[in-house]
Amino acid sequence: MTQTRRAFLATGAAGLVTLAAPAIAASDAVQRNVSALQNIDWRDHFDALGRGIIVADTGARAVHYWGGDGETYRLYPSSVPVSPELTKLGYTEVVRKVDGPTWTPTPSMRERDPSLPKVVPAGPGNPLGTHALYLSWQYYRIHGTHDTRKIGRPSSDGCIGLYNEHIARLFALVEVGTQVRLI
Template structure:
């Protein structure tokens, strides 16, 4: 009986130890699984099992943004900007001192120096480089801006078409039009202050008498000039 009692107690102790070991293994397994299966303190789970602090959201991926390609009129200023690297920096716009004696608001064009001055107050002016008439097409005089046009169409004069038979009778406005982004017409003449699809010609004698500017420069001037503005062309 004593032997039997000892054997039963030993068996019970063995079974109890095994059961306790089983429970401990289960608890350890639950603790290991907790970070990946439940939120702690109201946090947000990450896929890796890391817990985000309360109230902090994971960063959203930033989509790759592609700007739409400019077309038509909008494309010209960018093209002109690239091409402007080919012109002498002295022909880029600048605010300068000016003592020419003309009233503020007057446009003065020095065809010898290839500069256009938009006279400001207090002996100042905004200066732009320009392309001017080539030999045989140079002129001087005083006119007023009679009309303004954005992305103007172009009708080549008959005499020009005789010299260049490949010219069209009419060309729609746009980045390929030689009048460029803006045009300011001078009196009743055929001359204009206008933009250009060939900005590298700024600073040279290249036109048939018109005053050409970079597109970005003529846009700036256009915004600050009204119909009726006095324009003085010097030689």
């Protein structure tokens, strides 16, 4: 289910408590993330909503979406890169949307692991999950994952991963041209 900001904050922050997990006693780290999520606003990052805004907060492991209508807001837990240097931070935009994406390892991935396949077709073995939002930065995506253990953890080579059910919902809301900021 898509959670509202209030419901998400009530159950836990940014995947530290997964959507399916029962509530747990809040640790200091969870409390800090909840406080950070409560204070984020699109106006802190952009001058106008335009077609919509996505703020991917790598520190809080959360993806915020505000619709261009000024009424729609969604918050999703996300995965983040294994290493901070693997993800660019800054401004970009959604340039393409793909339902059932194929995955092609980047040249640097293939250099690190030559055994990687050249292409992985859409399906359960595809690291991009069921949907992908392609960003203007080459090789960067906001995408789903079939491996739900990755959400809320460092697990990617630079992309922002969401549960497949969440990326499907976000995919339906997002238009090409949606502004994106990774912080």
